[in-house]
Amino acid sequence: MAGEYRADDWTTYRMVMGDPHQALEPPEKEVAVVDRALAELHRAGVIPHTRYDPVRFLAHRQAVRDLFEIPWTAITPRMQRLLYAINATVQPGCMIAAGVFCGNTFISNAGAGVGPGACYAASDLIGVEIKPEEAARAERNVRRIDKTGVARVLADDAIDVVARYPGPIHLLYLDADGTGGRGKGIYLDILEAGLDKIPPGGVVLAHNSVNLAEQLRQYLAFVRDPKNMRGSVNVIFDGEGLEASVK
Numbered sequence: 001m002a003g004e005y006r007a008d009d010w011t012t013y014r015m016v017m018g019d020p021h022q023a024l025e026p027p028e029k030e031v032a033v034v035d036r037a038l039a040e041l042h043r044a045g046v047i048p049h050t051r052y053d054p055v056r057f058l059a060h061r062q063a064v065r066d067l068f069e070i071p072w073t074a075i076t077p078r079m080q081r082l083l084y085a086i087n088a089t090v091q092p093g094c095m096i097a098a099g100v101f102c103g104n105t106f107i108s109n110a111g112a113g114v115g116p117g118a119c120y121a122a123s124d125l126i127g128v129e130i131k132p133e134e135a136a137r138a139e140r141n142v143r144r145i146d147k148t149g150v151a152r153v154l155a156d157d158a159i160d161v162v163a164r165y166p167g168p169i170h171l172l173y174l175d176a177d178g179t180g181g182r183g184k185g186i187y188l189d190i191l192e193a194g195l196d197k198i199p200p201g202g203v204v205l206a207h208n209s210v211n212l213a214e215q216l217r218q219y220l221a222f223v224r225d226p227k228n229m230r231g232s233v234n235v236i237f238d239g240e241g242l243e244a245s246v247k
């Protein structure tokens with residue numbers, strides 16, 4: 001079943017992409033907005049419960065602030081908290097993030113499994129970035145937080161990585177913007193390459209469900225069709241949005 005969570009202030013909640021650590025609202029407001037999104041995800045069956053450790057999350061946020069080189073990002077503080085919390089509740093053994101740029105999106109997911117915010121033992125957390133210089137920077141960033149190597153960044157095409165991966169993939173995060181005019185239409189190609197490897201209960205997250213909804217039309221129709229995914233929720237609490245789906 002397809003659903004939606006919409007915060008009242010989503011049109012006015014805006015970040016400066018070159019200043020990702022800037023506080024945009026009082027912390028209790030951020031927590032409340034994300035809690036309401038988590039409640040909707042739980043109601044739709046996307047996540048098993050809504051509890052995550054806010055102290056560990058803040059340790060993760062501080063480590064990213066101290067250690068990551070981020071030239072820009074569209075991941076708002078609300079989205080950073082939501083991605084961490086989804087991973088903290090789903091606890092994916094394997095998580096693959098497609099199109100990670102400098103690694104901020106990747107670590108927002110992987111930070112629940114490695115580094116100072118870790119709350120469970122992950123086995124394989126893979127970020128994929130097609131531009132070698134960006135992949136190298138993302139890998140440098142990730143290495144400063146995760147000394148274990150459980151989280152790693154590959155310079156590759158996410159479609160190929162997902163197609164080659166033996167599985168299972170417990171959580172797939174989509175943020176690649178494609179080449180040759182494909183744009184965010186590539187999400188469906190990546191999902192189709194990995195769909196068989198996502199077990200029942202596996203979660204698929206798609207960034208930009210709001211501002212690039214037109215490019216994502218086919219993708220959104222696919223994940224909102226109950227024949228393909230058991231549930232899907234459009235989280236609208238910033239200008240980008242996140243479609244969170246469960247197989």
Ligand SMILES: C[S@@+](CC[C@H](N)C(=O)[O-])C[C@H]1O[C@@H](n2cnc3c(N)ncnc32)[C@H](O)[C@@H]1O
Nearest residue numbers: 073074075099101128129130157158176177178
């Ligand atoms: C818009 S950026 C993601 C940035 C992220 N939303 C943030 O705010 O930090 C998309 C990234 O996907 C990468 N990309 C495009 N096609 C890809 C593919 N087929 N496989 C892996 N990465 C890809 C691009 O090089 C780019 O760095």
